Amino acid sequence: MKKAFYLFVILVVAIGLFGFLYLPNYLSEVSFNEPVVLTIPKGASLNYVADSLYNEGIIKSRYWFKYQAKSKDIDRSIKPGSYDITPGMSLEDIFTLLQKGTLDKPVVLTIPEGFTLYQMAERVESIGLGSTKEFIEATMDYYEENYDFSTENLYFPLEGYLYPDTYHFTDKSTPRDVVNRMAKTMEEVFSQEYRDRAEELDLSIHEVLTLASIIEREAYNDEERATISGVIYNRLEIGMPLQVDATVIYGLGEGKDHITRVLNSHTSTPNPFNTYMINDIPPGPIAAPGKASIKAALYPESHDYYYYVLGKDGHVFGKTYQEHQKNVENYRKLMKNP
Template sequence: MKKFICVLSIFIIMSFSAYYYLPSYLSTTSNIEDIKITVPSGASLNYVAELLYQEGIIKSKLWFKYRSQQEGIDRNIKPGSYTLPPNIKFEEIFSLLQRGTLEKPIIVTIPEGFTLYQIATRIEGAGLGTAEEFVEATKQYFKTKEHTFDTTEVFFEMEGYLYPDTYYFSEKQTVLEIVSILAKTMEGVFTKEYRQRTEEMGLSLHEVLTIASLIEREASHDGERAAISGVIYNRLKKNMLLQIDATVIYGIGKGKEHINRVLFAHLEDASPFNTYKAQGLPPGPIAAPSKASIHAALYPEDHDYLYYVLGEGGHVFSKTYREHEINVANYRKMVNQN
């Protein structure tokens, strides 16, 4: 009995200590030196919590989000570049996040479906660094990550890993910091649900982004993304060539140049990105996919379609090659009439 009372007393003391001291411990930053972070415009609380956790500034994402919601910070996050010293309380972080520091932001819009090189030229056009510096920065950033996919046949390691959005940058930011912001924004898109779904489908993150990039370049509007995704998966299951023109265009231009029309001669190109010749998925993404395309890649429409071609108001889908030939003929007739 005495032993039981002793154990119970220890448990009560430990619980009491945890109740009073754990919140204080979790509400203090854990970095041992100054760390600079940049919060882009429109950043969510999840994004900020993930950023702070990855940088080793906070000990618990859940506790940070809980405290932020308690204080109403989740609805008042301002963009800015912040230097966070060691051993500060959450209250100081909350104060910074509500104040913001980007007085004269440089606004850069990265359209959905842009290639990494197009993003690089957009950054150069905004006066934030040269395209070559941006590409080099993506290589540096890639080395800091633990990606396991084969890079021997890709043109740019971070292709598809930079999220297309409107960003508010500062002229004081380095090109590497800009790359980090774009990459971490993409990482933030992959919620716990998306990561679990990726595992359920037996896919890697690289494969999901690759499929999403194909959908991004092929879809005419949001309503057909899931249907196009379904065609891609159906063809993969049947070991059919994907035969996607966008991959041919990307391969011929080596991720930089763009051709407006695919000729029959292009379909004979030896590039591993030529899905008219190479079986399965291309070696990597061919563009920056939107969240809508990522969602479609993870939740494809369940149907029996194997083909699609442009028609009025979007793509026309078919189950057999014969149906597809008729749809192609109708498309050509429509083009000639116009």
């Protein structure tokens, strides 16, 4: 019994000694194969820096990085900027680099969910990262290099493929940098689980993003996204036109102009995106969907609704046309007496 105890003590001491001697060296190792551009915005916390380095695969442990940074008082001297992290750098090299700072000015780009590609291009131009034309050209280049889906009847091939989020760049960033980051983020968001689910539904990624973009523009809040998705699926199943005003608006403006009121003359104007005149989804996305809308497109709610109209705190859903007409009348009364 004593012998077993002594062996246990020796084993614990050996493990502890191994950890003491070798673990710090292991955690301090930096090993990656490709150069990484790390952008640190003004006011970024040590947690943000550690998470960024870890997510890029540069450091082995965010906790060890933070411990080392605090022990050397580096956590208080990290400067914002855009840093080139290259293979062969040590942890100490990275600490030194982060304290030097760069001459590049951090630039924040915020793209709301539901933005069209053209609105993104205008936003990029407004913060000085290139012209609207340059951004659109960069999206065309990215499409040609990375995708092969049909662009027939599409105004902008990458519509719906650029993920809406807040991004950190510098004043040296180019439209190509912006497009690359946004497109790759969407590719990461559309996880393997989502790809498997799309295949299960016999839908292409393009079709899922198209459905998700409609849900994004139609949903009043997160709670009703899956319900609206269910309405879309129900209509498609019986060959019923989707009759979505957002698609009509997108088609009339060719992805650029935006009208605020849809008239009967608009819904009767032939257009590939006019879902009053086609019994299918439009040829492509009409805006940038967020993750919640993508998930709703892949996991629609099962119900018997075929109609919906805006109510007081969101949409009101109906199973029959008669029920829908009552909901429409209630909406009109609500508008007269808000």
